[in-house]
Amino acid sequence: MTNEELIAKLKPIVASYAQDKAALEKIDKDTDFIKDLKINSANLVDVVLDVEEEFDIVIDNTSMEKMLSVGAAMDIIEAKLQEK
Amino acid sequence: MIGNDIVDMEQAEQDSNWKRPGYLDKLFTSEEQFLISSAIQPDIMVWLLWTMKESAYKIESKTNKLQEFAPVKLICNNLIIHENTATGNVTYGNQVYFTKSTLLAEYIHTIAALTNEELNTVSIAITSPKSENYKTNNPSSISHHGKYLALVYK
Numbered sequence: 001m002t003n004e005e006l007i008a009k010l011k012p013i014v015a016s017y018a019q020d021k022a023a024l025e026k027i028d029k030d031t032d033f034i035k036d037l038k039i040n041s042a043n044l045v046d047v048v049l050d051v052e053e054e055f056d057i058v059i060d061n062t063s064m065e066k067m068l069s070v071g072a073a074m075d076i077i078e079a080k081l082q083e084k
Numbered sequence: 085m086i087g088n089d090i091v092d093m094e095q096a097e098q099d100s101n102w103k104r105p106g107y108l109d110k111l112f113t114s115e116e117q118f119l120i121s122s123a124i125q126p127d128i129m130v131w132l133l134w135t136m137k138e139s140a141y142k143i144e145s146k147t148n149k150l151q152e153f154a155p156v157k158l159i160c161n162n163l164i165i166h167e168n169t170a171t172g173n174v175t176y177g178n179q180v181y182f183t184k185s186t187l188l189a190e191y192i193h194t195i196a197a198l199t200n201e202e203l204n205t206v207s208i209a210i211t212s213p214k215s216e217n218y219k220t221n222n223p224s225s226i227s228h229h230g231k232y233l234a235l236v237y238k
Contacts, residue, residue: 017099040229042091042100042134044153045110052106064110065154 001081003029006074013050014070017043029071047073057081085224086206086238087142087181087196089135092230093127093189102130111137111155119163131192132170132185136160139196140174140181142225170194191232195225209235 001009011027018024018037033039033047048059048067057080059067066072102108108117108130116133123129137158144150144158163172170185174196184203185194193210197203211218213233218226223235 040099041138041153042096045107045155046100046104048110049104049106061110061154061156065152065157068151068153 001078003074006077007070009054010051010070010073013054014039014047016050017046027070029069029074031070033068033070044068051077055081057084085143085146085198086202086236087139087146088194088208088225088227088234088236089138089142090191090193090210090227090229090232090234091131091135092191092232093131095230096131097127102127113156113159116160119160128187128192132163132165132187132194133160135185135192135194136163136172136174136183136196139183139194139227140176143181143196143198144176144179191229193227193232193234195236205238207237209237211235 007027014037015024017039020036020038023036031037033044034041039047048064051073052059055077057077059076063076067076108120112133120126120129137155137160140158157176159175161173163170168187170187172183174181174183181196181198182200182203183194183196185192195203195206195208211233212231213228215233218233218235224238225236227234
């Protein structure tokens with residue numbers, strides 16, 4: 001999966017929880033879920049669960065710890081897809 | 085140092101479905117999940133434990149310049165609930181935080197500190213995010229959720 005394809009799949013997931021819709025339009029791998037998109041921390045779990053469903057992967061707690069930005073999420077998804 | 089976290093119960097109900105499969109497993113230890121499943125009002129227990137973790141994390145992240153999403157590493161224990169208040173501890177590794185919470189139908193608010201004494205010397209103001217000049221009084225800790233803004237002063 002290319003980076004563009006990954007971001008295209010991630011965007012609708014984070015869109016459900018992002019409170020800053022303008023930041024959502026400029027989403028790239030440096031976008032921070034909390035600082036930029038203003039996702040509530042309790043909704044970060046929903047992002048993780050949605051990503052698990054969308055990509056059919058399991059995100060363990062150690063991986064989840066780092067999942068605070070689009071780029072970090074992309075790295076985790078790619079690593080988990082490789083493991084499959 | 086003080087950390088604080090507020091949950092607007094109405095907002096939480098709109099934004100979060102904690103009954104979603106897998107949700108609690110990612111946030112809470114098995115002991116904490118037992119507290120939730122055996123609570124008379126599980127909603128209140130979910131957000132009480134969550135504000136305990138968040139308020140402790142705010143101190144931890146400031147002290148250690150830490151950025152991570154590891155709620156299960158923040159472990160709630162010694163929780164005592166007494167009508168509309170609660171006290172407890174949150175541990176993160178070897179660090180112990182003391183917490184004090186207010187439980188109302190409208191919101192749950194928790195403050196955390198490194199000592200019990202510190203918790204008892206602060207003053208708390210629960211106000212609206214519309215009160216624009218709140219920063220002029222120099223609050224030690226700020227938390228915003230839904231219609232509530234929580235400010236803690238030393």
